[in-house]
Every structure is written in structure tokens, then in C-alpha cells.
Amino acid sequence: MTDQTLKEIHQSFKVKQSSKFLDPCPKETAAAMKCLDSNNYNKSKCQDLFLQYRECKKKWLKERRELRRKGLL
Template sequence: MSSQAEPSEDPWNKDTKRKFQNKSKSEFFDPCQEAAAKSIRCLNRNGGDRQMCTDYFEAYRACKKEWTNKRKREGGSIFFGPSKST
């Protein structure tokens, strides 16, 4: 059995963008939550052995990096949605 993390779809697509923009300011939203959940499940399966789950950790980091870079390119804050120019 392989511990390879599956490549995830684009974390910042139309659906996740809509969810992020329509959430309340106090609501947490992470388009990479699925990758985070997979890494936690891997740790649980392997008795907390982080070495067995490095692929999952890398997939989560790559997802977060891609998401934050796309948000920056769009000119929005990572936490509070698109910036408003005055």
C-alpha cells in the first residue's frame, strides 16, 4: 500500500472563491481542509509517525502556497476577502 498523497484539485476555484467571499468575517474557511484531514488521518493510521505522512504534509503545504499566491495575485487579503480601494 502506498502512502502517496493524491494530487488535489485547484484549491481556489469558482466554488471555493464563492464560499470564501460569502462567509461571515468570523467564519473560518480553508480550501485546503481536505488535504489537512488526509494528513491527520495518516497520522492516526500510523500511530503519530510523521515520517510515514510526509507526502500528505507536502501536499497540504503546496495547496496552502497555491491558495495564498492566488489570493495575493487577486489583490485580496488571505483572511478577509478582496481589498477595497477608496
């Protein structure tokens, strides 16, 4: 993720409603859901897309933790 993307996500968290879910990986989520729709919800055919989502989420969480350590969140 770029610094600009991180700033946009951070800003989204600042303005979101407390009960509203914020997805940090919308492209990966959309791709996985599209794959499931196209394959009659056979998850085994979409494993690579689920892996991409998990990697995106891991990277996002790691960056959030680092920002918290630096006192930027």
C-alpha cells in the same frame, strides 16, 4: 486549482462568518489527518502528505495575491 475551484473558494469567503476558519485544501487536510490517525500520530510517516498540503496552500495563497492585485477580491 481550476478557475471554478477558485470561484467557489472566493464565494465561501464572502459568506463565511468572521470567526469561522476556512480551509482552502480540505482534501489534503483530511488525508494528512487520516495518515496521522493510522500511524499513531507519527508525523514522520506522513511527511509526503504534509508536503502536499503545504504546496496546495502555497498555490492558493499565490492565486489569492494575484486576484488581489487584479482587484478581483
